[in-house]
Amino acid sequence: MGTTGQLTAVPEPKYWHLRTVLLRAIDTEFSIGQILPNERELAARFGVARATLRQALDQLELEGRLVRRRGIGTLIAAPRVGVPVNRQEEGWPGAARSQAWRTVDCTTAPAARRLAEALGVAEGAPVHTVRRVRLVQGRAVATESLHVPAAALPHLPGFRAESDRARSVLRQLERLEVDGESRSVELGVAEAEQAALLERPPGSPVLVMTTQYAAAGRLVALAVSTYRADTCKLTFGETGLVEVTPVGATPVGAAAS
Amino acid sequence: MGTTGQLTAVPEPKYWHLRTVLLRAIDTEFSIGQILPNERELAARFGVARATLRQALDQLELEGRLVRRRGIGTLIAAPRVGVPVNRQEEGWPGAARSQAWRTVDCTTAPAARRLAEALGVAEGAPVHTVRRVRLVQGRAVATESLHVPAAALPHLPGFRAESDRARSVLRQLERLEVDGESRSVELGVAEAEQAALLERPPGSPVLVMTTQYAAAGRLVALAVSTYRADTCKLTFGETGLVEVTPVGATPVGAAAS
DNA sequence: AAGTGGTCTAGACCACGTA
DNA sequence: ACGTGGTCTAGACCACTTA
Numbered sequence: 001m002g003t004t005g006q007l008t009a010v011p012e013p014k015y016w017h018l019r020t021v022l023l024r025a026i027d028t029e030f031s032i033g034q035i036l037p038n039e040r041e042l043a044a045r046f047g048v049a050r051a052t053l054r055q056a057l058d059q060l061e062l063e064g065r066l067v068r069r070r071g072i073g074t075l076i077a078a079p080r081v082g083v084p085v086n087r088q089e090e091g092w093p094g095a096a097r098s099q100a101w102r103t104v105d106c107t108t109a110p111a112a113r114r115l116a117e118a119l120g121v122a123e124g125a126p127v128h129t130v131r132r133v134r135l136v137q138g139r140a141v142a143t144e145s146l147h148v149p150a151a152a153l154p155h156l157p158g159f160r161a162e163s164d165r166a167r168s169v170l171r172q173l174e175r176l177e178v179d180g181e182s183r184s185v186e187l188g189v190a191e192a193e194q195a196a197l198l199e200r201p202p203g204s205p206v207l208v209m210t211t212q213y214a215a216a217g218r219l220v221a222l223a224v225s226t227y228r229a230d231t232c233k234l235t236f237g238e239t240g241l242v243e244v245t246p247v248g249a250t251p252v253g254a255a256a257s
Numbered sequence: 258m259g260t261t262g263q264l265t266a267v268p269e270p271k272y273w274h275l276r277t278v279l280l281r282a283i284d285t286e287f288s289i290g291q292i293l294p295n296e297r298e299l300a301a302r303f304g305v306a307r308a309t310l311r312q313a314l315d316q317l318e319l320e321g322r323l324v325r326r327r328g329i330g331t332l333i334a335a336p337r338v339g340v341p342v343n344r345q346e347e348g349w350p351g352a353a354r355s356q357a358w359r360t361v362d363c364t365t366a367p368a369a370r371r372l373a374e375a376l377g378v379a380e381g382a383p384v385h386t387v388r389r390v391r392l393v394q395g396r397a398v399a400t401e402s403l404h405v406p407a408a409a410l411p412h413l414p415g416f417r418a419e420s421d422r423a424r425s426v427l428r429q430l431e432r433l434e435v436d437g438e439s440r441s442v443e444l445g446v447a448e449a450e451q452a453a454l455l456e457r458p459p460g461s462p463v464l465v466m467t468t469q470y471a472a473a474g475r476l477v478a479l480a481v482s483t484y485r486a487d488t489c490k491l492t493f494g495e496t497g498l499v500e501v502t503p504v505g506a507t508p509v510g511a512a513a514s
Numbered sequence: 515a516a517g518t519g520g521t522c523t524a525g526a527c528c529a530c531g532t533a
Numbered sequence: 534a535c536g537t538g539g540t541c542t543a544g545a546c547c548a549c550t551t552a
Contacts, residue, residue, distance in 0.1 A: 011529080013540060016459055038518060049542045051308075054519090059460050063446055070519045071550030080443055185442050186337055186490040187462060189320055201520090202273055203316050205444060205462075233443040236493060268548080270521060295537060306523045311538090327538045328531035458539090 014048055015055035021046075022056055026065055026076055035073040036066075062205060064230050080233040081136055085183070085209065092178060092213075101144070104131040104197070106166035108150065119149055120219055126150040128169045133197055134225075141232050143197045144225040148173065152220040178221075180214035185234060194226050205229040271305055272312035278303075279313055283322055283333055292330040293323075319462060321487050337490040338393055342440070342466065342482075349435060349470075358401070361388040361454070363423035365407065376406055377476055383407040385426045390454055391482075398489050400454045401482040405430065409477045435478075437471035442491060451483050462486040 036042065043053040057074060060066045067077045108128050116123040127147050134142035153172040188208040195202040206226040213221040227234060293299065300310040314331060317323045324334045365385050373380040384404050391399035410429040445465040452459040463483040470478040484491060 012459075015540080019460070040518090049544095051543090052541055055540085057519095059446055062444065062462065064444065068519060069550085070548065071517080073518060082441060183493040184339060184490050185464065185493070187319065187321065187444065187464065187486040189316055202269075203276070205319065207442065207444065207464075229444040233441050236440040236442070272521080297537090306525095308524090309522055312521085314538095325538060326531085327529065328536080330537060 015052050015059070018046060018048065018053060018056035019059045022060060023065065026060070030076045032076050032078050034076050036075070038073060061230070067230070077230070080231055081141070082233050082235040083134070083136065083141060083227065084235050084237055086235075086237050092173070100136070101132045101134050103166075103170065104133055104143075106130045106169050108165065108169075111147075111149075115147060115222075119147060119222055121149045121151070128153065130166075130169065130173070134227075140198050140228075142225050142227040143194045144223055146173075146221060146223040148221045152176070152215075173221075176215060176220065178213045178215050182212045182214070184210045186210075187229070188226065190226060198226070198228050200228060200230075207232065207234060209234065272309050272316070275303060275305065275310060275313035276316045279317060280322065283317070287333045289333050289335050291333050293332070295330060318487070324487070334487070337488055338398070339490045339492040340391075340393065340398060340484065341492050341494055343492075343494050349430070357393070358389045358391050360423075360427065361390055361400075363387045363426050365422065365426075368404075368406075372404060372479075376404060376479055378406045378408070385410065387423075387426065387430070391484075397455050397485075399482050399484040400451045401480055403430075403478060403480045405478045409433070409472075430478075433472060433477065435470045435472050439469045439471070441467045444486070445483065447483060455483070455485050457485060457487075464489065464491060466491065 030036070037045070039050055039053055039057070043050040046053065057066060057068065061068060064080050065077055067075045069075065106128065108126055110124040111119060111121055111127045113123050115127065116125060119127065121127070127149050130144075130146040130148075132144045132146065133140050134144065148169070153169065153176070186208050188206050190198055190200055190202060190204045190206050192202050194206065195204060198204070198206070207229050209223075209225045209227065211223040211225070212219055213223070287293070294302070296307055296310055296314070300307040303310065314323060314325065318325060321337050322334055324332045326332065363385065365383055367381040368376060368378055368384045370380050372384065373382060376384065378384070384406050387401075387403040387405075389401045389403065390397050391401065405426070410426065410433070443465050445463050447455055447457055447459060447461045447463050449459050451463065452461060455461070455463070464486050466480075466482045466484065468480040468482070469476055470480070
């Protein structure tokens with residue numbers, strides 16, 4: 001790259017071109033965990049302002065190719081881990097066999113308007129909320145709020161101390177027979193609370209998965225899970241398909257063009 | 258908001274605070290399709306540089322709450338549309354009953370290394386690739402490249418003209434009995450080609466869904482779909498659960514805190 | 515203390531859409 | 534012609550990490 005750069009008359013922004021150049025460098029000249037030259041040097045090397053270079057790095061970070069650590073530098077990211085979000089066995093709380101999730105707390109409160117609408121209960125109706133964190137190799141990759149109308153757990157013994165109630169709710173959930181679930185996935189950003197649990201700064205991109213659990217044809221629970229978008233790839237495995245070499249973050253089709 | 262703003266001694270960045278303020282304004286004082294004051298005025302009103310204001314708007318755009326149109330302004334976005342990605346009926350190409358997808362082209366080429374690995378075929382083996390665009394209400398929301406090893410379509414009559422071959426491949430796909438699929442979803446950015454098809458600038462965030470199709474226990478096709486993250490919410494409906502009032506882009510749990 | 519990425523500024527020019 | 538968002542610059546200071 002010459003300093004001036006012979007303009008090809010394309011309206012392609014500098015930061016996008018930079019991203020392409022850096023992406024190729026990442027794929028060919030660097031390996032996972034390696035540290036890139038610092039931003040000021042990269043900017044100087046490419047003859048752009050630091051802000052422009054950062055715009056390119058932002059893109060690559062969004063794609064999960066880079067990790068930036070304050071005080072350290074910019075590193076080549078490891079490929080995203082596939083996180084199975086299969087069926088009850090994986091996702092339902094209370095199951096002792098699920099080592100994936102760790103319960104943070106469990107509260108009961110009147111449903112706010114939006115939550116009541118989503119659950120199909122009256123506004124202000126009591127709803128249990130279980131907050132959990134999903135761990136992969138000891139690192140938090142997701143947070144979840146699972147909302148269950150108190151009416152769906154009829155056998156819960158009246159009032160109790162906080163910790164006792166939490167245990168009771170979890171036990172009840174364990175016995176609940178879930179016979180259907182409907183999920184949706186969309187892009188979001190981590191608010192302060194989730195960000196802290198995920199050990200990421202606020203505003204970090206997350207994949208928001210909303211799961212409706214049904215029992216006997218009725219909606220009995222609603223889970224809102226936020227997965228770190230930088231490190232997670234949600235996998236919906238239905239059949240025991242051979243997990244062949246995973247397709248990288250970049251669509252394979254892109255390589256052909 | 259005073260012009261100076263009494264610093265609460267929090268290390269919260271300005272742009273994040275701005276996002277919070279703007280988010281509340283969006284929820285309470287604006288309605289869908291309405292145009293916000295322009296960036297220069299907003300920046301002046303909040304007493305920040307335009308770049309800082311833009312950082313806040315970037316966040317809100319990533320969350321799907323704003324749409325920015327060059328030459329027009331910044332608009333309040335409509336809620337994301339739920340895009341069903343259910344089963345063969347929805348996703349498999351060639352089916353005439355699927356009005357959702359429009360075939361762009363169909364080519365046959367030797368498999369590149371990464372594609373060959375993903376498909377479990379030898380590098381250079383011929384692979385058919387069907388490119389499609391998914392339309393919702395006339396607007397493109399997703400592109401897809403569906404790769405099928407030529408060996409999986411044994412009844413394809415030898416050499417043909419381009420257009421004839423495309424039709425043949427599609428017909429063969431229609432007859433292929435798919436008995437299983439495995440999906441994954443992750444965050445990505447639209448490259449130039451996809452971006453053009455999606456009518457978005459390069460670098461726009463997309464949800465990349467990779468689908469492995471199995472027939473008779475073998476991997477027979479691989480689809481890489483890129484959905485516009487700004488307007489799409491992928492829905493994995495298994496049971497015919499009642500579609501109650503959809504939970505908004507912001508997790509319902511956030512409203513309670 | 516030195517080096518890193520993160521934030522913020524004040525300005526400039528460009529590309530696009532509308533009138 | 535004008536107003537909009539999109540890009541880019543050259544600098545400054547801050548927060549964090551390591552030595």
